[in-house]
Amino acid sequence: MRTGFPPAGRGQSVGLLGGSFDPAHAGHVHITREALRRFGLDRLWWLVTPGNPLKDRGPAPLAVRMARARAQMQHPKVSITDIESRLGTRATADTLMALRAAYPGVRFVWLMGADNLAQFHRWQNWRAIMETVPLGILARPDERISARTSPAARIYRHARLPAQASHLLARAEAPAWCFVNVPMVDVSSTAIRANGDWYSAG
DSSP: OOTTOOOOOTTOEEEEEEEOOTTOOHHHHHHHHHHHHHTTOSEEEEEEOSOOTTOSSOOSOHHHHHHHHHHHOOOTTEEEEOHHHHHTOOSHHHHHHHHHHHSTTOEEEEEEEHHHHHTGGGSTTHHHHHHHSOEEEEEOGGGHHHHHTSHHHHHTGGGEEOGGGGGGGGGSOSSOEEEEEOOOOSOOHHHHHHTTOSOOOO
């Protein structure tokens, strides 16, 4: 394995939680622990992205966000990684393709919130993502309706696992996706930035 790449062995299941983490906070930690428990994952990686192509404004420098993420999330099964920067990928579909080539025999699961599923059809090559890895959806109860009526959810309704079978998701063949209700911590990166409690270039 190349230097700077997180460890994972053949046959292991690895959850991937991507985002700008601008900044990482207790809510990210909470959903990470829930995902490990609910989806039957052996490991979980935070993919701290160079930048989100769907956002107009750039995030704080990658090194700053990585340091904050490592300070927030300390768990033996969790790795904080800038692997997208190392791979030179930005789009999720490209990242998944590169990871599958770099980690043969590892079962990846893409993790995201229900708000992301609601607009998943806007992602580049979103169908390829759906057909490549299972998706674990972490949902607030009040977000379920918009996500369940989204284009992605309707088109792939046949591939949905019931919540009571969430522990089987990591071993399912794509396309497969599963909703789990997760009580969320009332904190957001947007609110932290708005309060001025985060990085400032000035």
